[in-house]
Amino acid sequence: MDKVALLVGNSDGIGLAMTRRLLERGWTVHGISRSPSPVNHASCTHLAMSVSDPAYPAEVNRIAATTRPSLCIYCAGIGLKLDVGNIDRELSVFDVNLMGMIRTFAAVVPGMIQRNGGHFIGISSLADELNDHGHPSYSASKAGFTRYLESIAPAMRRRGVAVTNVRFGFVRTKMPEGDRLPFIMTVERAADHLERCMSRRPVRYSTPKIMVPMVKLARVVLFFRHLFG
DSSP: OOOOEESOSSHHHHHHHHHHHHHHHTTEEEEESSSSSOOOOTTTEEEETTTTTTTTHHHHHHHHHHHHOOOEEEEOOOOOOOOTTTTGGHHHHHIIIIIIHHHHHHHHHHHHHHHOEEEEEEEEGGGGOOEEHHHSSHHHHHHHHHHHHHHHHHHHHHTTTTEEEEEEOSSSSSOSSOOOOOOOOOOHHHHHHHHHHHHHOOEEESSEEEEHHHHHHHHHHHHHHHHHO
């Protein structure tokens, strides 16, 4: 299978680290993100476009059809603090975090099925289990992200396509807020985990492991705090 990858959201953060990692491994990388890419490499092309752009579905379909990627990693994501005076902006979080992923999946996976092989990796979050009152659109969009990929994975595997949902904790990108972010990892460490997923192809990959029970406990605490005010 050709080593051709499509990365969405790869001009910074985890996506940029993974772009460089794949190029080092001899892959051809095609990237899409709303910002220009800092990577200048003969085996890398890039389209500056937001996944919320009305033209995105047509463009990602064109790229998928012409490049025939065997790997697609959806790295795009945003998180906004709740502003009750401006609820409309919550829609943009769902559009990028959830609908952008589904549009990409719909463009890339049919070709993988026809070729009887491929791997789609989506970067979700351990926050998919939380009712985060400060960032409800982020946690809810990631919950939908996780449910979709993990629900559709068995059907795709029967057609020769692996689907992996990666649930990270805190990663040192421009997104996390706050001074106390437990067990935060670098983007290079995150790329290490993604390479492991490429090799093992699990349906779910959650890291850091120590945070998984902590998130479950936090979910219970937040539930009772909301219940009793």
